[in-house]
Amino acid sequence: MSNEEFSREALESVLKRRFFFAPSFEIYGGVSGLYDYGPPGCALQANIIDAWRKHFVLEEDMLEVDCTMLTPHEVLKTSGHVDKFADWMCRDLKTGEIFRADHLVEEVIEARLKGDKEARGIAQEEPEEEDEQKKKRKKKVKEIKAIKLDDEVVQEYETILAKIDGYSGPELGALMKQYNIGNPATGEALEPPIEFNLMFETAIGPSGQLKGYLRPETAQGQFLNFNKLLDFNNERMPFASASIGKSFRNEISPRSGLLRVREFLMAEIEHFVDPENKAHANFDAIKDLKISLLPKEVQQAGKTDISEITIGEAVAKKIIDNETLGYFIGRIYLFLVKIGVDPKKLRFRQHMSNEMAHYAQDCWDAELQTSYGWIECVGCADRSAYDLSVHAAKTKEKLAVREALKEPQTVELYECEIEKKKFGPLFRKDAPKVEEWLNTRTQCDLEELAKELEQKCKITAKIANTAAAETEIPDSLIKIEKKKKTVHVREYTPNVIEPSFGIGRVIYAIFEHSFWTRPEDSARAVLSFPPLVAPTKVLVVPLMNNKELQDATKTVKATLRRAQIPFKVDDSGASIGKRYARNDELGTPFGITVDYDTIQDGSVTLRDRDSTSQKRGSLADVVAAVEAITYRGASWDEGTKKLVPFESKNED
Numbered sequence: 001m002s003n004e005e006f007s008r009e010a011l012e013s014v015l016k017r018r019f020f021f022a023p024s025f026e027i028y029g030g031v032s033g034l035y036d037y038g039p040p041g042c043a044l045q046a047n048i049i050d051a052w053r054k055h056f057v058l059e060e061d062m063l064e065v066d067c068t069m070l071t072p073h074e075v076l077k078t079s080g081h082v083d084k085f086a087d088w089m090c091r092d093l094k095t096g097e098i099f100r101a102d103h104l105v106e107e108v109i110e111a112r113l114k115g116d117k118e119a120r121g122i123a124q125e126e127p128e129e130e131d132e133q134k135k136k137r138k139k140k141v142k143e144i145k146a147i148k149l150d151d152e153v154v155q156e157y158e159t160i161l162a163k164i165d166g167y168s169g170p171e172l173g174a175l176m177k178q179y180n181i182g183n184p185a186t187g188e189a190l191e192p193p194i195e196f197n198l199m200f201e202t203a204i205g206p207s208g209q210l211k212g213y214l215r216p217e218t219a220q221g222q223f224l225n226f227n228k229l230l231d232f233n234n235e236r237m238p239f240a241s242a243s244i245g246k247s248f249r250n251e252i253s254p255r256s257g258l259l260r261v262r263e264f265l266m267a268e269i270e271h272f273v274d275p276e277n278k279a280h281a282n283f284d285a286i287k288d289l290k291i292s293l294l295p296k297e298v299q300q301a302g303k304t305d306i307s308e309i310t311i312g313e314a315v316a317k318k319i320i321d322n323e324t325l326g327y328f329i330g331r332i333y334l335f336l337v338k339i340g341v342d343p344k345k346l347r348f349r350q351h352m353s354n355e356m357a358h359y360a361q362d363c364w365d366a367e368l369q370t371s372y373g374w375i376e377c378v379g380c381a382d383r384s385a386y387d388l389s390v391h392a393a394k395t396k397e398k399l400a401v402r403e404a405l406k407e408p409q410t411v412e413l414y415e416c417e418i419e420k421k422k423f424g425p426l427f428r429k430d431a432p433k434v435e436e437w438l439n440t441r442t443q444c445d446l447e448e449l450a451k452e453l454e455q456k457c458k459i460t461a462k463i464a465n466t467a468a469a470e471t472e473i474p475d476s477l478i479k480i481e482k483k484k485k486t487v488h489v490r491e492y493t494p495n496v497i498e499p500s501f502g503i504g505r506v507i508y509a510i511f512e513h514s515f516w517t518r519p520e521d522s523a524r525a526v527l528s529f530p531p532l533v534a535p536t537k538v539l540v541v542p543l544m545n546n547k548e549l550q551d552a553t554k555t556v557k558a559t560l561r562r563a564q565i566p567f568k569v570d571d572s573g574a575s576i577g578k579r580y581a582r583n584d585e586l587g588t589p590f591g592i593t594v595d596y597d598t599i600q601d602g603s604v605t606l607r608d609r610d611s612t613s614q615k616r617g618s619l620a621d622v623v624a625a626v627e628a629i630t631y632r633g634a635s636w637d638e639g640t641k642k643l644v645p646f647e648s649k650n651e652d
């Protein structure tokens with residue numbers, strides 16, 4: 001079914017009716033950004049997680065860990081989340097409404113561009129969205145009026161939209177001023193954007209003294225267990241850990257259903273790699289995959305043109321920084337397509353320089369196209385050695401790899417010699433802190449400090465928790481020099497490549513990519529999930545609900561149960577067509593019909609959800625076909641080779 005025909009309203013009605021998911025605490029009025037999954041949503045999620053484990057953890061020999069969600073303040077302070085894990089929000093002081101600044105700017109500009117197109121009589125590319133939320137928003141965004149804009153302004157707006165993920169708070173504030181963007185409902189100016197930390201704070205234990213947070217990602221637990229994991233892996237590098245679990249973010253204005261929520265399931269991988277060798281042993285397996293890329297240079301020029309390119313070429317041309325990052329981009333692509341993402345609606349967008357965390361070497365988001373636009377569903381970043389380095393510096397625990405060298409090597413390393421006796425009288429109670437600060441500098445830091453010492457005969461440092469804002473250390477107290485050393489061991493802090501999946505966003509995109517209605521009857525909706533992840537694989541339908549067919553149905557049920565194929569029986573009085581239609585909405589890929597011939601010769605009919613075509617054969621052959629198609633990736637034709645075509649009299 002084509003994109004133009006997609007109706008979000010129809011999809012939402014199916015998802016609600018079949019209880020895939022629903023707002024939590026609904027009978028109390030609900031809380032935005034919190035959802036419960038019903039039975040089919042739960043089964044779909046469990047199957048996706050199972051497929052994820054097989055695709056990544058098993059196939060790549062990853063080490064799975066399950067770490068706590070409650071995290072002490074110190075850990076997230078060190079990782080940078082306490083200071084930087086924030087979005088920009090602005091308040092309307094009159095109405096008390098709160099907006100996320102980047103979303104507000106994006107929404108208003110999109111609305112103005114839409115109004116401009118209407119005024120110019122240009123047909124809208126996107127279908128009119130008719131869901132309740134959109135209708136409400138349309139009412140609010142009064143600028144959707146058909147007003148023609150200057151060509152120059154249109155150009156500026158398009159550039160802003162292409163760069164929207166990269167603006168800082170003050171830049172967003174300046175845009176709001178420059179383009180007169182205020183509360184969309186009233187047009188009133190808003191307070192300038194301020195930072196809002198997204199973590200849920202709590203206290204661990206009854207004293208309330210140990211401050212903590214609900215984790216905003218699963219990654220930190222994996223970093224903190226690095227030494228144990230390396231030991232478990234017999235000190236071999238590279239290796240990856242993986243973790244699946246809930247994360248929590250106090251989003252400023254949750255919207256778009258499952259796409260932006262406050263509690264969500266993440267599946268994250270931390271692949272630890274030698275910074276001097278980011279080649280990947282299995283790169284050849286994915287290098288010829290052609291994918292859609294949106295590189296940073298294109299966005300920085302205010303454009304959104306996609307390149308269709310093989311991963312091999314993208315790495316060779318340094319569009320993607322290294323082989324390991326390219327390898328994971330390829331594996332993410334294969335996984336998403338396997339579980340039902342439409343490859344035509346999947347692109348990898350590179351973070352722009354001002355959008356990327358300062359420590360990251362390169363970062364790509366797998367974005368899926370939905371009726372809400374292109375949505376980041378998986379992040380894939382090269383986080384360099386940042387996380388392990390900061391935790392090691394804070395805890396004094398070495399989070400590093402020691403590798404025996406084949407030949408001893410002579411290297412030149414900076415060393416810092418301290419005149420300890422003179423430290424006490426000068427720095428008094430701060431002396432241990434200053435000494436510790438010097439002892440934890442990296443080779444790069446020491447190189448810089450050596451230069452400073454030579455030029456200024458002193459170094460000036462900001463050392464946390466000391467009396468003075470800046471500490472001056474004269475050259476009479478320290479010497480920083482390069483010294484030759486023979487080393488037998490190479491010690492390094494691994495770099496980390498991190499694919500990070502938000503399972504709820506992926507699930508929602510699959511809902512949209514799998515949804516269609518039968519051309520002959522638009523009320524008959526189908527969710528074409530791949531059999532591998534479909535909540536239930538088989539619907540067993542006895543033609544009539546009577547004793548004879550009940551016995552034959554029992555045999556079918558027992559056989560499916562033995563084969564461990566999830567199934568449901570529908571022996572209601574509804575017509576066969578109605579029973580199938582109900583299960584098309586649940587995405588059940590197969591139907592097995594039990595009829596009077598089943599009693600005679602043990603044969604049953606197998607129905608394919610998408611084509612509605614049917615084939616007949618022995619129960620054993622039908623179950624074998626279901627297994628081959630569901631779990632071994634066979635097509636309908638391959639899987640049902642032993643069955644004979646069957647002209648259905650039953651569909652309605």
Ligand SMILES: Nc1ncnc2c1ncn2[C@@H]1O[C@H](COP(=O)(O)OP(=O)(O)OP(=O)(O)O)[C@@H](O)[C@H]1O
Pocket residue numbers: 249251258259260261262264266376377378379500501502503504505506
């Ligand atoms: N509020 C949320 N609701 C649902 N999923 C989320 C949410 N925030 C993040 N995710 C998922 O977790 C993944 C990794 O998180 P990451 O920190 O990279 O997201 P992010 O860049 O903060 O997302 P965004 O910019 O959309 O807020 C995302 O790709 C997404 O799938």
